[in-house]
Amino acid sequence: MRKKIDELHIHEKHxxxxxxxxxxxxYAQSLGIQLTKFEAGFAKAMLEVQGHMVNAYGTVHGAVIYALADHAFSVACNAYGKTSLGLSTTIQFMESxxxxxxxVARATxxxxxxxTGFYRIDVFHGENLIASMEAVSYRKDHYFIELDKEDL
Structure with a gap:
């Protein structure tokens, strides 16, 4: 029987x-998204809204908010070095x-x-919650880092 891999240990060690x-x-870099916090199963990212990121009404385009939330989600679900990708997301936009x-997006x-992995991503402007996303990741068998024998 194969032993269970300690992914928290992998996160810390690697x-x-x-x-x-x-x-x-x-893509995140092209938008100016900055990763400001990275922990096991958690990520925080920030973006300053630029003039070219708005819709016809002068408010930030939903796709920009989604991209920020999706980046935080991607970072959080890949925090253990195991290749993970988005399987599904649902986002609600509340304010602009x-x-x-x-x-700021916080993925938990x-x-x-x-x-699989299940995540909640909240996007804030100051203290105001402007969007909330639920996301599911698919976790592949592959690690994108090189593991040592003691990791397995």
Missing amino acids: YEQIYDQVKNDP AKPGDKI EVKRNYR
Whole structure:
């Protein structure tokens, strides 16, 4: 019988290697998204809304809010070095933001098992909740970092 892998130990032991991988998302970087906190099953990312990120009404486009939430989700679900990808998401938009506003997404792991992970991502402008997303990740068998024999 195979022993259960201690993914928290993997996160702690390989933190720098995992962090280097998840922070270097070309799409997030192109939007100016900054990863501000990274822990096992948790991520926080910030974006300053630019003038080109708004819709016809002058408020931040929903796709920009979604991209910020999705990036935080991606970082949180890949925090253990195991390749994970989004399986489904549902987002609710509650308020808007304008150019110059700094919006922050916080992704929190609700539950994780061998094959799936469940997350809640809240997006804030200051103290105001502007969007909330529920997300499910699919966890592949592959680790994107090199594990040692004692990790397995």
